[in-house]
Amino acid sequence: MVDDGEWDRRSLLRGAVVAGAAATAPLLGGAATAQAGGGDADALFKAGKFEQAGRAYEEILKKDPKNVHAARRRGYVGLLANQFRDAEKYLTMALRLAPGDKTANQFLGDCYTRQDKFSLAVPCWRAAGEEVYAEWFAAVRGEPYQIHGDIGRMPWRQMDPMPLVEASVNGGPPKRFSFYTRVPWLGMSSKVAEEAGLRPVASQKIEYGGRTVWQYFGVLGSFRLGGIELRNIPVEWSESDTDAPDGPNDGIIGTWVLYHFLTTFDYAGRSLILRRRTPETAGKARADAERAGAEPLPLWLAREHLLHSRGSIAGSGAQVVALDLGGTSEMVASMPGETAKRLRVRTDYDRPLEAFAGGQPVVSHPCYPKEVRLGNATAKDVYCYANNRPPGSPYGFDVLAHFAHSFYKPYNVTLDFTDMNVYIARGKAT
Missing domain, CATH: 2.40.70.10 (Acid Proteases)
Structure with missing residues (x-):
């Protein structure tokens, strides 16, 4: 845990191991602890009344402009709603007050990452102690997640036990990918990564499901989903493949890809639709x-x-x-x-x-x-x-x-x- 009662980033990395199959992020307990000056603002935030909490934190900052907790939390409120200008304003304020605040650096790193501003995100991840993220995003040269095409409509090859769509990796033959919003990145099996000629730019050893696993991080040139092609994409893979219940699964599409689009999960129509x-x-x-x-x-x-x-x-x-x-x-x-x-x-x-x-x-x-x-x-x-x-x-x-x-x-x-x-x-x- 870090100083705002948030969970450690390494828990996320442990929980999102893909190895070619669906994975989940951990559901660890523990609500955020109110810091000095939080009061009702923290109670509003905890209850999910984010707009009200944001206004309450602003009132705290008017009276106590050096309140790090209020500045950090107000920035977090902005980040939750992709209000990047507010998020940057208040997280930067928190870091001026406490340059070593790891949580504020994590939030600001996330804020820049969501906007594909990797060069600004890297020093934040590094200051937060997240060297894997810092090395990974620093290795992405030029504009990440370049979108070519206007719409991608992918029919599902199956509904259960998980939806699967077909995608092409670096121009290769169709591969079967699941998707899941409890996974961040685009992940793939080590076999697909090898076929695509991927080389790791960062790696780490983690404990997952009672075993030790090496995770690798690289940059993929091309990923095609129907009429959409993404170029210059951060990707993850692990050293050992995991089979889905009905046979091999080549990878998984996480939220980082999906939030670059107006995304429709058409369950009734059994298709995944991505639009600019x-x-x-x-x-x-x-x-x-x-x-x-x-x-x-x-x-x-x-x-x-x-x-x-x-x-x-x-x-x-x-x-x-x-x-x-x-x-x-x-x-x-x-x-x-x-x-x-x-x-x-x-x-x-x-x-x-x-x-x-x-x-x-x-x-x-x-x-x-x-x-x-x-x-x-x-x-x-x-x-x-x-x-x-x-x-x-x-x-x-x-x-x-x-x-x-x-x-x-x-x-x-x-x-x-x-x-x-x-x-x-x-x-x-x-």
């Missing part, structure tokens, strides 16, 4: 959603890649929930066991499920909430998990539940990373 992020495409997405009766929901991006919005479980009222799109899961949602008890969700304690999440052991029990809701999208009396993770979140704010793969099957979900909205509508995307 322009005012026109964003306007069309909003209009299509309104015609389909879908209200715009807020979209927040925590740490480098973890998506959140507002939803409810069993009449809880709207609270912050995690959006885990893609990946593999037969469940509709997961929640801490204590949350299931508090909401009186029927839980089957006779049938424990022992597994790993983010490389960490977790025990879950089947549970069946009366309703799971995200905007106008609902699922009733469905199969979910209640796990032994404590309530709260490692990101400083409470997360009610994680909405998983099976929840989205009747719907199409569009992520607008410019206006930071989520649209979820029943049926196929138009």
Whole structure:
């Protein structure tokens, strides 16, 4: 843990090992601890009332302009909503007050990385003690994530146990890639990396799932998804391949790729749609959603890649929930066991499920909430998990539940990373 109660970056790296198959980031417990001068602002932030919290931190800074915690947290509020100008302003303020603040450096490194300003991000990652990120991004020469083409529409080759699409690596034959918003980078198997002629620019040894694994990081020349080609992309691979349940899986597409586009996960139509992020495409997405009766929901991006919005479980009222799109899961949602008890969700304690999440052991029990809701999208009396993770979140704010793969099957979900909205509508995307 670091000084703002946030989780260590190495936990993220352990949790996002891909090795050619879907992976998850860790769900470690522990909410952020209020520092001096936080008060009600911290309580608002913890409750997911981010705009109100932001204003409260600004009031603190008017009275106490040297309050590092308030400056850092106000910057984090901006970063959650991709409000980069605010994020840079307040995180820079925090670093002027405390140049050695690792958390502020991590946040500012993430802020610059999201904008593809790698040359500015590198010294922040290095100051945060994240040498792997610093070496990796420093090795990317020129403009990263260069987009060629306007739209990529990839039919899914399968729905379960995880959606798969085809993509070309460095102009080679089609490979099978899954996608998952609990993974940051574009990852691939060591075999695909070797075939593509990749060479590591950074590496590290980590413990994952009870074994030691080497992770490698490099830069890929070309990645084609339907009518879209990405060039100059940071990529990850590991030394050992992992087979998906139905056979070999060549890699995984994470949030860093997806947030460069107006991205639609068309579960009902079984396709992944990537469109350039322009005012026109964003306007069309909003209009299509309104015609389909879908209200715009807020979209927040925590740490480098973890998506959140507002939803409810069993009449809880709207609270912050995690959006885990893609990946593999037969469940509709997961929640801490204590949350299931508090909401009186029927839980089957006779049938424990022992597994790993983010490389960490977790025990879950089947549970069946009366309703799971995200905007106008609902699922009733469905199969979910209640796990032994404590309530709260490692990101400083409470997360009610994680909405998983099976929840989205009747719907199409569009992520607008410019206006930071989520649209979820029943049926196929138009």
